[in-house]
Amino acid sequence: MNVFRNRRLASLYALPALVFVSVFVLAPLALNLYYSLFSFNAFSPNKTYIGFDNFKRLFADPVFYTAIRNNTLYAVISFVFQVGAALVIAAILEHKLFQKMQPFFRTVFFIPSVISFVVIGLLWQFIYNPDTGIINLGLKALGLHALAQPWLGDSNLAIYAAIWVSQWQYIGYNVMLFLIAMHNIPKDFYEAADLDGAGPVRSFFAVTLPSVKEMILVASMITVLGAYKLFDEIYILTSGGPGRSTEVLGTMLYRAAFRNDEMGYAASIATVVFVITMLLSLCQIKLSGTAKDD
Template structure:
C-alpha cells in the first residue's frame, strides 16, 4: 500500500515542486520556451516595491494572527475542558466546530457585506450606538484595510486549533492536577505552570500550520479587496497569483513561491529546534 501512495506523492507533490524550482530561474510566460535567466527573478523581486510591501504585510499579519489564533483557542479549550459536565463539554465542542462546514468563500462574502460602508452591519451598529465618528470605509481605506482583513473570523476560536488543544489537555494525567490541587495552585497559575507547558507540543504543531497557512494566504485578500486599495493588502501569495495568471510571468511567480517555501522551511526549523514540550509538572 505504501508504494502507490509514494508514487502519488512524488507525482503530485515533489515533481511539481522540483519543476517550480527550475522555472523560478527562467523567464517563462506559460506557453513559449522558457529562457534561463539565473538569479535575475530573485534580484528583481528584492528590488520590487510591491513584493517588499507584500512581505511587510504578511509579516504583520502573521505575527498578529499567530498570537490570536494560538491564545484564544487555548483559553476556550481550557474553559471547556474544566466544565464538570461531560455533556456540556461535548455540546460546546460541537457548537465551536459547526462553522467548519461553512465554505471559506461564503464566510468572506458575508464579512464583505458586514464591512460595506453604506449598509454593512458594522457601520450600522456604530451609527445605532451613536459612534458615528468611528464609521469607516473598512475595506476602502489603505490605512485600515489590512487590519480589517485580519479581523475576519472574529472571535478567532479556530475550530481545528481548539480540538487539538482540547486533545492535548485530555492527555495530561489526572495525577498532575491532583498534585497541583494539593499545592493550592490557582486557576491562573495552573494555566501558566501546567497547561501551557504540557500542551507545548500542540502549540508547536499549530504554530507551524498557522504560519504556513498565513504565508500561503491568497483567497481572503483576493475575494475581499483584490489586494487593494493600491497595494495595501497585498501578500506574497496574492502577488504570485497576479504575476503568474494575470501578467503571464510564471517564472517570476515561481520565484515568489520559492521565497515563501524557504521562509516556511526556516521558521519550521526554528520552531522544531527551540520549542520543546514539557512532560512534567514543576511546582
C-alpha cells in the same frame, strides 16, 4: 543476514511513498526553480533564459516587501489569537464550571472553520459594507458615527479587517485541538495542584501548559506556516487592494501568473514562498527535538 533482509524489506515498503514524494513534491519543486530562471508566458513555445533576473526584479519590487510585511503581520496576529487566545478559551471550557456546556461551545467555535471561505468572505463583505454593513449600522445606532469606517476600502484598515475574519474562522479549530490535548491530562495532576493550594490560574501555568506543549507547537507551526501560504482570504475580500496595500505573497503570485501571464516571475515568487516555509519547518523540527536521536 537478517538485518540486511529487514533493511531490504523496509526499503521495499517505503518505495511507493518515495516514488509518490519524488513525482508529486520533489519534481515540481525542481521544475519551479528551473522555470524561475526563464522569462516566458503560458502560451509561449520558447523560454528565454535570464538567470536570476526574476529574483532581482522581485527583491527590487516595493510590493514584495509590502506582501512580506502583511504575511508576517498575519502570522503574528494569528499566533496571538489562534494559539494564545484559543489556548485560554480551551482552558476555560475545560474548567468544571463549563464542562456541561462544553459540547455547545465546541460546536459554536468549530462551525466557522468548516465553512468554505468563499461563503465566509461574501458574508463579511456584507458585514464590512460601509453603508449597509452591520458594523457601521451598529456604531451609528449607538451614536458613534466617527468610528464608522470603510473597513475594506481604507488602505490602513483593510489588512486588519481581513486578518480579523481569519481569526474568527479558525480560532475554533485550535480550540478543539487544545481541548483534545487537555482531555488527555491525568486528573491526578490537577488534584495534586489543588492539594498544594493552586488556583485555576496557577494550575493553568503549572499543569496545563507543560502538558499540552507539543500541541501548542503543532498549532503554532500550522498557524504560522498557513500565514505565509495565505491566498483565499485576501483574494476574496480585497484582491490585494486598495492600492495593493493588502497584497500578500499568494495574491502577488496569482497576479503575476494569471493576470500578467509572467510565469517565470511567478515561479520566482513561489520559490521564495517555498524557502520561507521550509525554514519555518526546520525551526519546527529544531524546537520539537524530532531531529534528536533517542
